[in-house]
Amino acid sequence: xxxxxxxxxxxxxxxxxxxxxxxxxxxxxxxxxxxxxxxxxxxxxxxxxxxxxxxxxxxxxxxxxxxxxxxxxxxxxxxxxxxxxxxxxxxxxxxxxxxxxxxxxxxxxxxxxxxxxxxxxxxxxxxxxxxxxxxxxxxxxxxxxxxxxxxxxxxxxxxxxxxxxxxxxxxxxxxxxxxxxxxxxxxxxxxxxxxxxxxxxxxxxxxxxxxxxxxxxxxxxxxxxxxxxxxxxxxxxxxxxxxxxxxxxxxxxxxxxxxxxxxxxxxxxxxxxxxxxxxxxxxxxxxxxxxxxxxxxxxxxxxxxxxxxxxxxxxxxxxxxxxxxxxxxxxxxxxxxxxxxxxxxxxxxxxxxxxxxxxxxxxxxxxxxxxxxxxxxxxxxxxxxxxxxxxxxxxxxxxxxxxxxxxxxxxxxxxxxxxxxxxxxxx
Amino acid sequence: xxxxxxxxxxxxxxxxxxxxxxxxxxxxxxxxxxxxxxxxxxxxxxxxxxxxxxxxxxxxxxxxxxxxxxxxxxxxxxxxxxxxxxxxxxxxxxxxxxxxxxxxxxxxxxxxxxxxxxxxxxxxxxxxxxxxxxxxxxxxxxxxxxxxxxxxxxxxxxxxxxxxxxxxxxxxxxxxxxxxxxxxxxxxxxxxxxxxxxxxxxxxxxx
Ligand SMILES: Cc1cc2nc3c(=O)[nH]c(=O)nc-3n(C[C@H](O)[C@H](O)[C@H](O)COP(=O)(O)OP(=O)(O)OC[C@H]3O[C@@H](n4cnc5c(N)ncnc54)[C@H](O)[C@@H]3O)c2cc1C
Ligand code: SF4
Ligand code: SF4
Ligand code: SF4
Ligand code: SF4
Numbered sequence: 001x002x003x004x005x006x007x008x009x010x011x012x013x014x015x016x017x018x019x020x021x022x023x024x025x026x027x028x029x030x031x032x033x034x035x036x037x038x039x040x041x042x043x044x045x046x047x048x049x050x051x052x053x054x055x056x057x058x059x060x061x062x063x064x065x066x067x068x069x070x071x072x073x074x075x076x077x078x079x080x081x082x083x084x085x086x087x088x089x090x091x092x093x094x095x096x097x098x099x100x101x102x103x104x105x106x107x108x109x110x111x112x113x114x115x116x117x118x119x120x121x122x123x124x125x126x127x128x129x130x131x132x133x134x135x136x137x138x139x140x141x142x143x144x145x146x147x148x149x150x151x152x153x154x155x156x157x158x159x160x161x162x163x164x165x166x167x168x169x170x171x172x173x174x175x176x177x178x179x180x181x182x183x184x185x186x187x188x189x190x191x192x193x194x195x196x197x198x199x200x201x202x203x204x205x206x207x208x209x210x211x212x213x214x215x216x217x218x219x220x221x222x223x224x225x226x227x228x229x230x231x232x233x234x235x236x237x238x239x240x241x242x243x244x245x246x247x248x249x250x251x252x253x254x255x256x257x258x259x260x261x262x263x264x265x266x267x268x269x270x271x272x273x274x275x276x277x278x279x280x281x282x283x284x285x286x287x288x289x290x291x292x293x294x295x296x297x298x299x300x301x302x303x304x305x306x307x308x309x310x311x312x313x314x315x316x317x318x319x320x321x322x323x324x325x326x327x328x329x330x331x332x333x334x335x336x337x338x339x340x341x342x343x344x345x346x347x348x349x350x351x352x353x354x355x356x357x358x359x360x361x362x363x364x365x366x367x368x369x370x371x372x373x374x375x376x377x378x379x380x381x382x383x384x385x386x387x388x389x390x391x392x393x394x395x396x397x398x399x400x401x402x403x404x405x406x407x408x409x410x411x412x413x414x415x416x417x418x419x420x421x422x423x424x425x426x427x
Numbered sequence: 428x429x430x431x432x433x434x435x436x437x438x439x440x441x442x443x444x445x446x447x448x449x450x451x452x453x454x455x456x457x458x459x460x461x462x463x464x465x466x467x468x469x470x471x472x473x474x475x476x477x478x479x480x481x482x483x484x485x486x487x488x489x490x491x492x493x494x495x496x497x498x499x500x501x502x503x504x505x506x507x508x509x510x511x512x513x514x515x516x517x518x519x520x521x522x523x524x525x526x527x528x529x530x531x532x533x534x535x536x537x538x539x540x541x542x543x544x545x546x547x548x549x550x551x552x553x554x555x556x557x558x559x560x561x562x563x564x565x566x567x568x569x570x571x572x573x574x575x576x577x578x579x580x581x582x583x584x585x586x587x588x589x590x591x592x593x594x595x596x597x598x599x600x601x602x603x604x605x606x607x608x609x610x611x612x613x614x615x616x617x618x619x620x621x622x623x624x625x626x627x628x629x630x631x632x633x634x
Contacts (some may be wrong), residue, residue: 256515258513293461322469322513323469336468337467338481343481345468345474
C-alpha cells in the first residue's frame, strides 16, 4: 500500500508538467508539504516532447534537469506518478482528495538498466512520440524520464513477456502483482496544472490530416526534428523520402468559432522556431513557407521573428489556407486559397504540411471533481468561487513556458496563503 | 443617380462602412472580418467573379462605394453557404452578399444587364401578379428577356427541360391562360405594399 502523509496544511498539485512542477517546488522550498499527482509515468509534461525552446533555442532537458534535481533534494515534496485525482471534497483549508494509482509493475529498486526492455518482444505505439515509432512492453517512456524507472505495459501482464521481464531483472524490481489502488489524503489548497493537449487535427476537415499522409502536426514535427526522436532528426515524408519544401499552416484550429475560439499564442513562435529546425536539418535545400493570418510574436519575440523574416529560405504568405487536396501521382499536398496581399488565388504544392495546431486546455469540466469556474475557451478562471483551487500554467490560459512558469509561481503563492491561514487559526 | 443614392452619399460621405452597417442586411458584421481569406478560397465561384467576399469587405472598409455597389460580384453568389460554414469569425457572408445586392438595387446602382438581377426582377413581378409563381410565364419571360430571336433559341435549347417539368406536373401549359393564384391576391399585394412603405420609411429615416 502506498501511504501519503498529509494534513490540511499540505498543498496538492495536480499535473506535473513544467507548471505543476514549478508550483510544487516553489511551495516545497518555502517549507510547505506538497503532494504532486501526475498522470504519466514521469514528470515534465509536454515540454519533454519538444526538441528545442524558443526563443533561445536551448534544450528543454536542461531546465528540466535542474527542476528534477531540486525535486530529488526536497524532502517536503512527494511525487506520485501514474496517478489521477478522482475526487475532491471539502473547502479551502480543508479538502480531502482521492487519488487513483495505476500499477507500474516496477518498484523503486529499478536502476533503469534496461534489461527487462531487451527481454520482451511485444511492441506498442509510442505515445511519447505521438504514435510515430514503437516502444517495447517494458520501457522507459523517454531517455531523460524522471523518475528513471521502467514501466510495464498492462497489456503484457499475464503473457510470456511479463515473465521474461521479471526473469531479466537482477534487482527484483519487477512486481507483477501490483494492483491499482486509491489513496485519500488531506490538503489545504490545490494547484490545478493539468496543462493542454494539441487540438485534434482530425476535426479540421478541409486540411485532410486524417486522409493525407504528408499532413502532420507541429507537435509531431517537434519529435521529428529531435535527433533522439523516431526519425533520428530527419525530416521525412510518410514514404521515408526527405521533405524539403515544407508548408506551415498557422491557426490550424485556433481563432475559429468552429474549433478553438482563442488564439493559442505559442504556435506562431513554435512555427518560427521550427523553420530553424528545417534550416538545421537541410541547410539551403530546406524551404519553409508559412501561411498565416497575422504573425503573433508577442513583445520581446519580435526580434526572433525578424531574424526568420530575413532568412531567404523562409517565405511568408498572408492567407489562411482554404483547403488541401492530394496530388495522387506523388502524394504531395496541394494548398488552395487566396492571398490577402493582392487577392491572388494560389494552388501550391509542397512535400510536407505542418499544421500549427493550437492548445486545448486539459480541463474536463464534466468530470472536474468540484465546482469550478471555466471560461468559454475552457480555461479555469481566477474566481473566488473556486475556493482554495488555483489554476497554474496552461490550465489557466494558452501560455509559453516562461509565462506558464511565472503564472505557476503566482498560483503557488496563493496556495501558500491559504495554508498559512489554516496554520494561523490552528497554531 | 437616384434621389436616395444622392441622399445616402451626402449622409455617409465620410464612411461607407457606416452606411453599410446601417442599411445593408447583416451589414454590422462587416467590421468583424479579419481578412483571413477562407471564404474567398472556399467559394465555388473561384476565379469566375470580380471580387470575393473577403475583398468586398475590405473595399467597404476602404470606402470604395461606387466600385462595391456597382459590382456584379454579390449578384453571382449562389447561396451555397460554403463561406458561412467555414468563416472562423462566423460572419453571415451569404446574407451580407444578398444584402449588398439588394441595397445596390434600391439605390439604382446595380449593373443593368446582370442576369441574376434580371431574373430576380422577373420572378418578383411574376409572383406579385397572382401570389404564386407561374412557372410557364416565368420561363418564357427569362427566355425572351434578350429579344424575340434569342428567346426562340433559348426555348428550343431547353425544350427537354420544359417537357420533363410538364410530365412531372411541375408546370402546366394551361398556365399561359391566367394561371393558378392564391385566394386573396389583392390582400397579398396590400400587405407587400405596406411592408415596402415600412422599409422605405426606415431607409429614408437613415438618409
Ligand atoms: C508545437 C509546440 C511547440 C512549443 N514550443 C515551445 C517553445 O519552444 N518554448 C516555449 O516556451 N513554449 C513552447 N510551447 C508551449 C509549451 O509546451 C507549454 O507552455 C508548456 O507545455 C506548458 O506546461 P504546463 O505544465 O502548463 O502543461 P503540460 O506540459 O501539458 O503539463 C501538464 C501535465 O499534467 C498532466 N495531467 C494532465 N491531466 C492530468 C490529470 N487529470 N491528473 C494528473 N495529471 C494530469 C499531464 O500528463 C502533464 O504532465 C510549445 C507548444 C507547442 C504546441
Ligand atoms: S525493472 Fe529491473 S531490468 Fe528493468 S530497468 Fe529496472 S532494474 Fe533494469
Ligand atoms: S499564435 Fe499565431 S498561429 Fe497560434 S493561434 Fe495565435 S495567431 Fe494563430
Ligand atoms: S472567412 Fe470570414 S473572416 Fe475570413 S476573410 Fe472571409 S469573411 Fe473575413
Ligand atoms: S454562399 Fe455565395 S459567397 Fe458564399 S461560398 Fe457560396 S457562392 Fe460564394
